[in-house]
Amino acid sequence: MRSxxxxxxxxxxxxxxxxxxxxxxxxxxxVWPAAWLTRAIAYTAFGDLVRSIDQARATLIFTSTxxxxxxxxxxxxxxxxxNTLLYAFGMPLFAALTLAAAESRRWMILAIGYLALLPVVTxxxxxxxxxxxxxxxxxxxxxxxGFSAGQREVIAFAFQFGSLIxxxxxxxxxxxxxxxxxxxRMRGQPLEAPA
Numbered sequence: 001m002r003s004x005x006x007x008x009x010x011x012x013x014x015x016x017x018x019x020x021x022x023x024x025x026x027x028x029x030x031v032w033p034a035a036w037l038t039r040a041i042a043y044t045a046f047g048d049l050v051r052s053i054d055q056a057r058a059t060l061i062f063t064s065t066x067x068x069x070x071x072x073x074x075x076x077x078x079x080x081x082x083n084t085l086l087y088a089f090g091m092p093l094f095a096a097l098t099l100a101a102a103e104s105r106r107w108m109i110l111a112i113g114y115l116a117l118l119p120v121v122t123x124x125x126x127x128x129x130x131x132x133x134x135x136x137x138x139x140x141x142x143x144x145x146g147f148s149a150g151q152r153e154v155i156a157f158a159f160q161f162g163s164l165i166x167x168x169x170x171x172x173x174x175x176x177x178x179x180x181x182x183x184x185r186m187r188g189q190p191l192e193a194p195a
Contacts, residue, residue: 004186005186008100008101008186011100011102012100014100015095015100016093016096018096019093019096019099022092023088023089027057027058027084027085028057030088030091030114031055031058031121032055033118034084034088034118034119034121034125035055035060035125037118037119037122038060038125038126041126042129048146049064049065049066049145050062050063050064051064051077058083058085058088059081059082059084060081060082061081061082062079062080062081062082062129063077063079064079064133066145078133078137078141080129080132080133082124082128084121084124084125086128086163086167087124087128088117090166090167090168090171091117091171093168094110094113094117094171094174095110095113098113098175098178098179103181103182109178109179112174112178113171113178116174117170117174120170123161123162124162124163124166124167126162127158127161127163128162130155130158130159131156134151134152135152135155135156
């Protein structure tokens with residue numbers, strides 16, 4: 001007889017392909033609130049750098065106020081495309097864990113987890129845009145942003161944190177916080193002894 005933990009792991013592995021497929025198909029709708037939040041923050045905090053942000057499926061297209069070169073016409077602007085799926089993959093992970101736990105309040109828990117993950121997508125999208133415009137686009141474009149060397153270091157850190165840490169850690173934290181009863185029940189049951 002398998003332990004409750006083993007059964008849970010099998011259920012998670014069974015749910016992962018389903019949740020990732022649904023997430024990929026529904027991505028434009030799922031990331032729309034994060035796109036809205038990204039616009040609100042970008043226009044407020046970086047209004048001198050961002051002219052517009054459009055959404056094409058799960059990609060945000062930032063049109064900046066920065067020109068591609070000194071000789072470029074004033075109407076020309078640098079655009080940066082950010083794939084939000086790179087920062088939203090915690091959504092299907094959280095969903096698979098929640099559905100595998102099979103708690104009675106799972107739909108409410110899914111909604112809470114979704115809301116908790118929207119800022120992660122926004123952080124990643126903004127950090128990606130800033131990294132592209134201030135660091136990887138080259139000195140001619142980066143010099144137009146007005147960021148100091150120290151600010152570029154902060155942007156690099158924010159990008160790394162937003163792409164490597166937040167999308168994986170926040171879903172795990174949110175799941176643990178919303179499934180304390182489940183975890184206590186699982187801990188209270190004896191696990192099978194190794195053979």
